[in-house]
Amino acid sequence: MxxxxxxxxxxxxxxxxxxxxxxxxxxxxxxxxxxxxxxxxxxxxxxxxxxxxxxxxxxxxxxxxxxxxxxxxxxxxxxxxxxxxxxxxxxxxxxxxxxxxxxxxxxxxxxxxxxxxxxxxxxxxxxxxxxxxxxxxxxxxxxxxxxxxxxxxxxxxxxxxxxxxxxxxxxxxxxxxxxxxxxxxxxxxxxxxxxxxxxxLPAKVIERAKRSLDPLVYQQEYEASFVNFLGRIYYPFLAATHTSPKLTYDPRRPLIFCFDFNVEPGIACVCQEQPLPGQYERDQNGVQLLNRPLWGTGVIGEVWIPQNSNTPAVCRKLLTDWGKHEGAVLVYGDAAGGARGTAQTEGSDWDLIKRYLQGGMRDGAELLSGFSDRVHFNVPSANPAVRARVNAMNSRLQTVDGSIRLMVNPVTAPHVVRDLEGVTALAGGAGEIDKKGNPELTHISDALGYYIAREFPIYNNEMGLAALEGY
Missing domain, CATH: 3.40.50.300 (P-loop containing nucleotide triphosphate hydrolases)
Structure with a gap:
């Protein structure tokens, strides 16, 4: 039986x-x-x-x-x-x-x-x-x-x-x-x-996905479309809609540092979550609610050292520009920790970052103060898949309903704009990033992507793990 x-x-x-x-x-x-x-x-x-x-x-x-x-x-x-x-x-x-x-x-x-x-x-x-x-x-x-x-x-x-x-x-x-x-x-x-x-899936789950995913990612993930990711990797990004010099800096709110490890250029990206200028929540018909500003990620600064850089040089620039910040400092980046430059003799790149951002460092005769116990590291044991990171970035840039949750100050972070406009897919690939087309590109957008993929993945308890009766 x-x-x-x-x-x-x-x-x-x-x-x-x-x-x-x-x-x-x-x-x-x-x-x-x-x-x-x-x-x-x-x-x-x-x-x-x-x-x-x-x-x-x-x-x-x-x-x-x-x-x-x-x-x-x-x-x-x-x-x-x-x-x-x-x-x-x-x-x-x-x-x-x-x-x-x-x-x-x-x-x-x-x-x-x-x-x-x-x-x-x-x-x-x-x-x-x-x-x-x-x-x-x-x-x-x-x-x-x-x-x-x-x-x-x-x-x-x-x-x-x-x-x-x-x-x-x-x-x-x-x-x-x-x-x-x-x-x-x-x-x-x-x-x-x-x-x-x-x-x-229930209609409310689908609508939530449309509010959270960019159009091509939605087609791939929820409509099972074999999307052809060609051309620009960050295709939703447009300078006209995604950049604004009106992005603000609040010395008391958490400041976000994003790292990718490279020598030429040496880079870091600086962000704060904030109300985005000109962006508003939308009702069920897609109409903007002008009394409800939309919060999102504002890229408010960057480090860009064109040649012969190393991790201490990047940290020195961050401490010089942002050392007086009063709130918490949240650090994200490449889990690999780098393998070139000073990392070979003074410890891993992450060891150096922790040492300098927490304790400070000397710049000639001047002592640059660190952030002490206000620094918090959010680095996973392994990096997300590149496609997952790109999907998270594009979904933050623009969702199916047109919402924008990622903007850049073009004055203080011009190389972030350049990356988002210029990084392309590998010809003949399946949407992989072309790392060799322009050696200056990809690094600073990769750094930003580590933060976005960590804090705003396209699958989370609200979207990807919906409790479904019958499934």
Whole structure:
């Protein structure tokens, strides 16, 4: 009876984790698909991963000619795979239906003799060395380009296994090519399915996303569009709408220093959150409410040392220009910490920044005071993905409803303006930043991006983790 309840689609779920799902015709077609390989680019938070989990569960309790059928649930990294799949699989497969559970290997063996492994594809070779009956590649766009053809598909060959390649698009990279083949080639082993987030999510969640994301990012993340990110990286930025000399400085509000580590030029970006000149909140019809000024990020200064710079020189300039600031100082930047110049002999760049910004430093005969315990460092252990950082920047620059939450003072931060206008995408890439086209560009906008991505990511508890009844 237990196994019948697992196999029967219309039977009651054996535990609370397997709640009823809303009907969607394309999702139903995906469930019924007999293709060996299904490619499913679908909108963010729209149920594709939940459908994939349940497909794996169904296969775990469906008899095969193999005595030890094996399945995998994979994501770009081991940590992502654990977060997306592991806890849910343990909830979805009751203890009474398991014979072994390994936290170390993230493996569950069922009373049917079947096994499911949760795997990170940061090292695609992890999937080799054993035969597989089927599995899921989640967030496939973020996996290494050769992982499918070089590692996964050969590992499925022994048992003629199936695989679903799911996720949100990430520009026109290998996922785009795979989707195009599945959709247009006529190959009977391949099938393609896609649907919008708005088909599934409550209208209020979609409206919130439109208020928070720039148009192209919204198309990619919520409409599953393979957006072609060509030309300018920061395409919403226009000097006419995003610059103003009326941006203010408040000596008591938190001051934000943003670092990227480079020698030519040596740079830093200086910001404050503030009411943005000429920007106002909007009502549901997009009309500006002139009695409700819009708060956002104001870039009010910069450090730009064209040649032979180093971290102490950048810190010296910050202390000279901003040393009398009375409020807190918040520091953001490149988690890598730099690897050139003084970092080789005096400690890492972050060691130097902490030393100088907290304790001060000498500039000739003059002693420049530091900010002591008013300095707070907000540097992650690893940098966000470049695309995630760019998406956060563009969504701060302008959202679908036209709201602007990032402006620059062109008088005090001219090189930030120059970067936002001039940084371009790598020709032939999937929206990556062209780092070699102009060596002077990218560094100061990268510095600003570390702050924006840290404090205003496009996914947060309000947007990306909406509690959805039925999904």
């Amino acid at each position: 237990l196994l019948q309840r697992w196999r029967g689609r219309r039977m009651a779920a054996p535990n609370a984790r397997l709640y009823p799902l809303r009907y969607h015709p394309v999702q139903a077609a995906y469930e019924r698909s007999t293709a060996k390989y299904n490619v499913v680019p679908a909108g963010r938070r729209s149920g594709k991963t939940e459908k994939a989990k349940r497909k794996v569960i169904k296969h775990l309790f469906t008899p095969t000619r193999w005595t030890d059928p094996r399945y995998f649930c994979a994501a770009p990294t081991r940590d992502q795979a654990r977060q997306i799949y592991w806890d849910d699989l343990k909830k979805m497969i009751p203890q009474r239906l398991r014979t072994e559970t390994s936290e170390t290997y993230m493996m569950i063996r069922t009373i049917m003799g079947s096994e499911v492994f949760v795997i990170g594809m940061d090292k695609p070779q992890r999937i080799e060395g054993r035969p597989w009956n089927g599995g899921i590649l989640d967030e496939y766009a973020d996996m290494k380009k050769g992982a499918w053809g070089e590692n996964v598909q050969p590992a499925l060959a022994d048992r003629d296994g199936w695989c679903d390649l799911i996720g949100v698009p990430e520009g026109r990279n290998h996922y785009y090519d795979t989707y195009q083949y599945a959709r247009d080639s006529g190959d009977p082993e391949w099938a393609a399915f896609t649907w919008l987030s708005s088909d599934i």
